[in-house]
């Protein structure tokens with residue numbers, strides 16, 4: 641946590657990058673298990689990395705998992721489960737994810753189109769919602785910023801939930817993102833990479849410095 645702002649570093653594929661994120665004070669470390677992601681790690685690979693990490697909270701990131709896939713992840717030692725899905729996904733499927741891992745550990749990441757809204761039926765199923773940039777052909781990791789005004793509206797409308805701002809965040813825009821959205825929890829991925837799946841530790845440190853500077857400036 642940096643001055644009250646929690647942050648997750650996502651797309652970790654090595655122990656060195658996970659340790660760098662931990663050393664920067666990341667509250668959550670994200671491992672992407674989605675095969676189509678350039679940051680995908682196998683479950684056993686993520687487990688090997690996690691076994692060597694201090695006790696930071698680890699997030700399994702996936703896309704519309706089957707019951708068996710989620711069961712394997714749930715037994716894999718993760719603390720939270722970030723699930724990206726299309727809004728048209730049947731409510732019974734989403735309820736099944738929540739029943740499997742628990743609303744307290746489920747992070748729902750709906751693929752909301754611009755101007756889209758979180759479905760009220762989803763709200764009881766998770767305590768955390770991650771709002772990412774929309775892309776017609778991708779579920780995440782696009783490096784594009786999302787609809788910040790929509791994020792702010794959701795956060796203000798449902799203060800009892802945890803809202804994570806994701807999509808295209810980087811050292812260059814994190815101050816503006818915090819000013820614009822009032823986010824208390826952010827997710828960073830490609831904005832601190834050298835190439836997809838490989839974190840640039842200098843960028844990561846710069847991200848944290850800019851986050852701190854933004855909080856200091858907001859208090860003046």
Ligand SMILES: O=C(O)c1ccccc1NCC(=O)[C@H](O)[C@H](O)COP(=O)(O)O
Pocket residue numbers: 650651670672674676677678679701702703724772773779780781782783784806807808809827828829830831
């Ligand atoms: O990062 C990916 O490759 C990815 C692929 C499919 C689903 C989710 C994915 N990432 C999940 C995340 O939480 C990312 O941090 C988030 O999408 C923001 O990524 P970026 O725009 O690169 O900051």
